Amino acid sequence: MPKKFQILVVDDEESITFLLKTELEELGGYDVDVALNGTEAINLLQSKIYDIVLLDIKMPRVSGIDVLKFITEHSPTTQVIMLTNIVDYKTAIETMKLGAYDFVSKPYDTDQLLATMSRALDRRQLVIDKEVMRNELNRITGSSGIIGESPVFKNVIENVRKVAASEAFVLVQGLSGTGKELIAHLLHNESPRKERPFVAVNCASIPDQLLESELFGHEKGSFTNAYSAKQGLVEVADGGTLFLDEVGDISQPTQAKLLRFLETGEFRRVGGTASMRVGVRVISATNKNLQKEVQEGRFREDLLYRLNVVSIQIPPLKERKEDIPLLIEYFTKRKSKSKTKKVSPEALALLMQYDWPGNVRELEHVIEGSSILSQGDIIELSDLWINPSLAQQVHFPAVPASNNGYQRLVSLEDLEKVHIQKVLEHHHGNRLKTAETLGITTKTLYLKIKRYKIPVPSPGDHS
Ligand SMILES: Nc1ncnc2c1ncn2[C@@H]1O[C@H](COP(=O)(O)OP(=O)(O)OP(=O)(O)O)[C@@H](O)[C@H]1O
Ligand SMILES: [Mg+2]
Incomplete structure (x- = not known):
C-alpha cells in the first residue's frame, strides 16, 4: 500500500481542526495530526516529518507566523498552506x-484546498529532488535497462x-561493476515506495x-560551518528508500549511530536534542x-544483521558469459550514433574469452571506446580498446600498431590524450576551436592538457 501523506493541521478553533481531519482522512491517502496551538505544533514538528502543514495565522501566544518560521528553518521541504480569514489577506x-x-x-472550499495541497506536494517533491541533486549523492543511472538472460x-x-514488494532491508553484494546500484534502483522502482524518494548516499565518498x-x-551552529540547520538525507528519504552505497566503508562511530537509527527509526540531528x-x-x-569485515573486527556484527535481512548476491560477469553478447548489443546501441554497429566475430571471440575483472562497467567502457574508434559499422578486433596488460592475459595476438604509430590496445585515458592531441594539431593549437570540437569548455581542455602533459603546437606552426 502506498504510504499516506503526513499532514498537520494547526488551528485554535477546534471545530476547524476536527472538520479538516475528518474530511481528509475520509478521502484516504492522508494521515492527519492536529495541534490546537503553536507550541503543540512545534512539539509535533520536532518529532515527525510532515509533507504539508495547514496553518492558521492568528493564534494566541505562538502565532502561525512563528510556527512558519520554525518550519522553514527546521524542515524546509515541508510545505505550509496558511489558513486565513478574509480580513487577514494582507498578512x-x-x-x-x-x-x-x-x-x-x-x-475553506474543499476542492480548492485539495487542489492547493496537490500542488504543494508536487512542489515538495521538486524541492527534494533539488536537494538530492545538490548533494550530488544521487547517482541515478537514468536507465532502468537491466540486461541479462543467463540462468x-x-x-x-x-x-x-x-x-x-516487501519492506525488508536488503543488502546487495557483488564485485565492483557488477550492477549493485542498478539493482538497488530496481528494488525501489518495483516497490510500493516507488512514488516516494530514492536517496542514494555513497558512504565511501x-x-x-x-x-x-x-x-x-x-x-544551526552545531559545527563551524553549520550556518543554518539542514535536513538529513534520512528525512529527505522519508517514506521512500535510502540507499547506503559502499556501506562497508562506514567508520565505527558512525556504524553505532546508524545501528541505533535502524533499530528504532529514531535519530537526532548533529547538535540537536529532539x-x-x-x-x-x-x-x-x-x-x-x-x-x-565482521570477523576482522572492522564491521559491527549487529549492524550487518540489521542490514542483511535479505541478501542479493550478483555474480561476476565471468560467471555469466552468456550475457556478454547481449550487453555488447545494448551498449553499442546506446553508445554509438549508428544504431547498426556490430562487433566482428573475431572481436566477440576475444571479448568472450576475457575474464572482465571490472565486470559490466569495464565491458561498457571497452565498448564505448571501441565504438568511437571503429570507422564503419563493424567493430573489428583492432578497434578493441582493451588495456594491453589485460590483452596479454587472454593471449591476444601481437598488438597491432596503427598507422599513427600508437598502439590500439590502450586505456581510455590514452585514447583521450591522443584524441585531444590530434584535434589540437588539426586546429593548429587553437584552444578555443579545439574545445569547441571536443564539446568541452576551454577550462576543462586546459586542465586535460596539463594533466596529460600534451605539447600544444604554436598557432603559427603548420608543419
Ligand atoms: N545487467 C546490466 N545491464 C545493463 N547495464 C549494466 C548491468 N550491470 C551493470 N550495468 C552498467 O554497468 C555500470 C556499473 O554498474 P553499477 O554502478 O550498478 O555497479 P556497482 O556494482 O554499483 O559498481 P561499484 O561497486 O564499482 O560501485 C553502470 O553503468 C551500469 O549501468
Ligand atoms: Mg556502486
Whole structure:
C-alpha cells in the first residue's frame, strides 16, 4: 500500500481542526495530526516529518507566523498552506514571502484546498529532488535497462522482484561493476515506495566527519560551518528508500549511530536534542565481504544483521558469459550514433574469452571506446580498446600498431590524450576551436592538457 501523506493541521478553533481531519482522512491517502496551538505544533514538528502543514495565522501566544518560521528553518521541504480569514489577506501575502506555499481562506472550499495541497506536494517533491541533486549523492543511472538472460542472472532478478514488494532491508553484494546500484534502483522502482524518494548516499565518498550530518542533518551552529540547520538525507528519504552505497566503508562511530537509527527509526540531528522519527526502507550495497569485515573486527556484527535481512548476491560477469553478447548489443546501441554497429566475430571471440575483472562497467567502457574508434559499422578486433596488460592475459595476438604509430590496445585515458592531441594539431593549437570540437569548455581542455602533459603546437606552426 502506498504510504499516506503526513499532514498537520494547526488551528485554535477546534471545530476547524476536527472538520479538516475528518474530511481528509475520509478521502484516504492522508494521515492527519492536529495541534490546537503553536507550541503543540512545534512539539509535533520536532518529532515527525510532515509533507504539508495547514496553518492558521492568528493564534494566541505562538502565532502561525512563528510556527512558519520554525518550519522553514527546521524542515524546509515541508510545505505550509496558511489558513486565513478574509480580513487577514494582507498578512497572508506576507506569509508567502516568509516561505508559505499558498493560502486558503476560511471557511475553506474543499476542492480548492485539495487542489492547493496537490500542488504543494508536487512542489515538495521538486524541492527534494533539488536537494538530492545538490548533494550530488544521487547517482541515478537514468536507465532502468537491466540486461541479462543467463540462468544465474535471471535468478537474481527474480529474487529482486520478489523482495522488492516487501519492506525488508536488503543488502546487495557483488564485485565492483557488477550492477549493485542498478539493482538497488530496481528494488525501489518495483516497490510500493516507488512514488516516494530514492536517496542514494555513497558512504565511501563522504568524509567520515560529514557522513553523520549528511545522513541525520544538523542544527544551526552545531559545527563551524553549520550556518543554518539542514535536513538529513534520512528525512529527505522519508517514506521512500535510502540507499547506503559502499556501506562497508562506514567508520565505527558512525556504524553505532546508524545501528541505533535502524533499530528504532529514531535519530537526532548533529547538535540537536529532539529525537526524530522517519520511515525509510534501507537498501545497502558493498563490494567488500562483510562477513569477513565482521570477523576482522572492522564491521559491527549487529549492524550487518540489521542490514542483511535479505541478501542479493550478483555474480561476476565471468560467471555469466552468456550475457556478454547481449550487453555488447545494448551498449553499442546506446553508445554509438549508428544504431547498426556490430562487433566482428573475431572481436566477440576475444571479448568472450576475457575474464572482465571490472565486470559490466569495464565491458561498457571497452565498448564505448571501441565504438568511437571503429570507422564503419563493424567493430573489428583492432578497434578493441582493451588495456594491453589485460590483452596479454587472454593471449591476444601481437598488438597491432596503427598507422599513427600508437598502439590500439590502450586505456581510455590514452585514447583521450591522443584524441585531444590530434584535434589540437588539426586546429593548429587553437584552444578555443579545439574545445569547441571536443564539446568541452576551454577550462576543462586546459586542465586535460596539463594533466596529460600534451605539447600544444604554436598557432603559427603548420608543419
Ligand atoms: N545487467 C546490466 N545491464 C545493463 N547495464 C549494466 C548491468 N550491470 C551493470 N550495468 C552498467 O554497468 C555500470 C556499473 O554498474 P553499477 O554502478 O550498478 O555497479 P556497482 O556494482 O554499483 O559498481 P561499484 O561497486 O564499482 O560501485 C553502470 O553503468 C551500469 O549501468
Ligand atoms: Mg556502486
